[in-house]
Amino acid sequence: MNDQAPITGCADTPVLKERGQREVFCGLTGIIWLHRKMQDAFFLVVGSRTCAHLLQSAAGVMIFAEPRFGTAILEEKDLAGLVDANDELDREVARLLARRPDIKQLFLVGSCPSEVIKLDLARAAERLSEIHAPDVRVINFSGSGIETTFTQGEDACLAALVPQLPATDARELLLVGALPDVVEDQAMQLLSDMRLNNIRVLPAGRVTDETAVGPNTVFALTQPFLGDTHAALIRRGARHIAAPFPFGEEGTTAWLRAIADEFDVDQDTFDRVTAAPRARARKAIQAQAAVLNGKSIFFFPDSQLEIPLARFLTRECGMQALEVGAPYIHRDLVGHDLDLLPAGPVISEGQDVDMQLDRCRAAHPDLTVCGLGLANPLEGEGLSTKWAIELVFTPVHFYEQAGDLAGLFARPLRRKSLLTGFHPNMQAAE
């Protein structure tokens, strides 16, 4: 896997730090995938009509008559007196829990308005936990746009769970990050084939399956945006197995290798377990890489997956990264991916969207990874785009999805070549 390692990676590349207008979702968005993963949880946002509208728009369609999330919309009278707001909240929660006895954990999710008026949801969660114990536990985290961007909402949620986890002295491996079940099962299978037992996941599907944590816990992150969760686990005495993130064949192998090393899995066992899926992954990537090879790519900051994905796309698919933007860069987490990313691209942190659009137009990349607000306008200018949000909604981790992951990036390019000369705004160029 190291035969094409570059002489220098991006670890020492100076970072372009920007502080201007951002075009990124807030952390509330994470609720869309978290509520699917945690089947006995309800996410109650305490916020405004804007927050409710964001959730609805990000979810795209209404999937269920009554999903396991909702917004307690603050009204004029709630702003006037916080005592009343707390009473109102207690009443809404009681009503909700009476109607939904299937709910075992309730997340009170803070928003910009609840934070600005200093509604203390941590206290409210304690109070409500007492009222509704032992049937329901109530936990608070913030998904507000003044504190969190997009995927940081999941981080805030998981970090809030960590102090609640029971203690253990058992030597256990904890996989951290909300993955689609199919992907999670694959990871578990690979690890148990290496004769690793005692594997737990955070978040668990149900509160009753929940893991414990302690000084003999080691944990591996499956998502690069879990900085606060990482810190919270370390505070509980757990130890982090740092590695590149499990995207692509190389990333998955390196990630598994780091865990295997921690548990003294011998090379033969490791090779026996991984050889076949590695070969499959390589072959599947190959098929897509034909389209991607030699093409340039530009990342707007969005999902926080940008650095690991740039590493995958440049090293395994032959793409050339022009700019890799991330909302924030947490070196303890993405350091290994930065090391592997061949030097060359601008590495940017934060955003000033108009300036970045200027840079993007000037660079004229073959493919631009950006949010949904920017995608059609850029397509209108003749640039091909990949929406970042799909990367967090779609199974993309580990070997069996490596080809699909490359395919997500190849499809817009394939479409462009199929529709050559057809783009309404690009006639002149033909």
Added chain:
Amino acid sequence: MKLTVWTYEGPPHVGAMRVATGMKGLHYVLHAPQGDTYADLLFTMIERRDHRPPVTYTTFQARDLGSDTAHLFKDACQQAYDRFKPEAIIVGASCTAELIQDDPGGLAETLGLPIPVIPLELPSYQRKENFGADETFFQIVRHLARPMEKTAQVSCNIIGPTALGFRHRDDIQELTALLFDMGVQVNVVAPMGASPSDIARMGQAHFNVLLYPETAEAAARWMERELGQPFTKTVPIGVGATRDFLAEVAAITSLSPQVDDSRLRLPWWSSSVDSTYLTGKRVFIFGDATHVKASARIARDEMGFEVAGIGCYNREFARDIRALGKELGVDSLISDDYLEVERVIEELQPEMILGTQMERHIGKRLGIPCAVISAPVHVQDFPARYSPQVGFEGANVIFDTWIHPLVMGLEEHLLHMFRDDFEFHDEAGPSHHGGHMPKDIAAAADPQKTVLLEDGNVIWLDAAERELKKIPFFVRGKAKRNTEKFASEKGVNQISVETLYEAKAHYAR
């Protein structure tokens, strides 16, 4: 505090965005946190716009709070002017910025920009999207339009169309053609497509066509008062409404209301033999007030449906909808609570819903066909083809749209005749729809074999229940309800095959 699952309307600043995005040469500087930028995707994804909405968000963060969010706003406003060089700027706050009370209007004024700066006060914790659009358009008109000499030829403004509106794009085209037929020129269409300098010359028109009261009524009233422009009260959706509208325009302009209606097909399509199956279909109508009012009239007078219930989500028009309900002799539901709407539909068990995308989902769940008549919009509400709602072509489009989810006339009879044939079985659904099957209404309502009525303990005997199953699914809900009502009225507590047919005879008209 109110628990909300799905909303029919966004916050008021989204209404302001609909106005700004529809216009040209206008920029909106919005004091808001980063997450609020999600609103861009409504326009770029749902409406497939190939330009970003002309909105600069300040995207302040927690660390800016105690220090200087006001400064951030001023910088954003100056930069937006320098970069986009708009003819005018509107400034305002989203829900979070409203709480930090920075006064965007006052701040923008201190910049001394050489263009009009229009401050918006949109109370985020009281009002919603339609109010935001209406108020924003009103403020823009109030700031920019002035009394003027009228055009030599009879002309009007078309007001109300915005970005992200339900079929606004095509309504403008259809209405412009209709007015042209009468000899009326269109002076300005606004907000959609208008620039601030177009707004400035709105006073030249002889009158205004208020196309969507939801988004332009305040402006219409102001222009009536200040610019001496009367405005039309009928929204020309449906055949009757279009003719009334033409008569209204004729009364204002002294022109003839006679226009070429040779392309109007709805009346014959409704009268032809195949449409017999439409007669008396019980429909529930829900959406914004304008489209609900128009649809109720079309449903009753132009399709021969029976209106089983109506409702709207925009409270501003509650009185109109209640009055209409009274006239139709049905209850009217004024609510923006999706779960309440669902409950009412479940209770009424209509044979069809005319609603929004939200009701389409309710319909899917309950197995009731639904046609979409109103915003909130979905990507499906922006078809590539021409499909207006207003005027004669609009009436044709509405006929097609409404019958699309239904089983067609002859097909309905075949289903009845061959109900045991595998090709025609109950759950096959309309033959022109692939894939999904409508659910069995009766089965959806009662999963248990034996049905207990809440009040009178009425049960369905096995044979009667089998007989009920033989009734085509699209009328089964009604048959079941009627039979149960009949049984409890007669004090019968077991429904036999006899009871079923007695009830049928009783309700036969």
